[in-house]
Amino acid sequence: MSPARHHKLRNRWLELIAAYKLLQAILLVAVGVGALKLVHKDVADILMDVVHALHRNPEGRFVGFLLDKAALVNDHLLRRFSLFVFFYAALGVLEGVGLLLEKAWAEYLTAIITASFLPLEIIELHHRVTWIKIVFLVVNLAVLAYLVYHLIRRKTAAGRLAESIR
Numbered sequence: 001m002s003p004a005r006h007h008k009l010r011n012r013w014l015e016l017i018a019a020y021k022l023l024q025a026i027l028l029v030a031v032g033v034g035a036l037k038l039v040h041k042d043v044a045d046i047l048m049d050v051v052h053a054l055h056r057n058p059e060g061r062f063v064g065f066l067l068d069k070a071a072l073v074n075d076h077l078l079r080r081f082s083l084f085v086f087f088y089a090a091l092g093v094l095e096g097v098g099l100l101l102e103k104a105w106a107e108y109l110t111a112i113i114t115a116s117f118l119p120l121e122i123i124e125l126h127h128r129v130t131w132i133k134i135v136f137l138v139v140n141l142a143v144l145a146y147l148v149y150h151l152i153r154r155k156t157a158a159g160r161l162a163e164s165i166r
Contacts, residue, residue, distance in 0.1 A: 025092030
């Protein structure tokens with residue numbers, strides 16, 4: 001038998017989910033760093049520069065709404081937001097690495113976290129339907145469905161193994 005046959009077969013779906021979680025974590029770290037770079041800066045002024053660079057009407061209703069909200073952003077809020085985003089990114093790294101190592105706890109953790117965000121995604125989709133929201137909802141539903149299937153299959157296999165040992 002070749003040495004490759006002795007290695008445990010990798011679960012490609014778990015690897016794909018792990019890559020998805022790790023990619024999310026990388027993007028969240030980038031968002032957190034970006035928010036920290038805005039500390040001690042006037043967010044409304046920066047937003048106005050972006051509006052001008054994109055050749056948008058600064059008097060428009062949407063831009064006005066964003067500028068009003070940007071005026072409420074302060075350093076304390078930016079730091080709190082960054083802390084939350086970094087924590088969530090760390091959770092994503094934990095999920096991703098655990099899934100790459102095919103740990104049952106990571107599968108349960110990922111299933112629980114994914115399921116817990118589905119109601120929020122559905123509410124967001126109810127407020128405004130966009131393709132990106134639909135894609136994230138479908139991907140997260142597929143992730144959850146596969147993890148539940150995989151966990152049931154794992155539990156059934158463990159039960160059969162315990163049965164055969166008796």
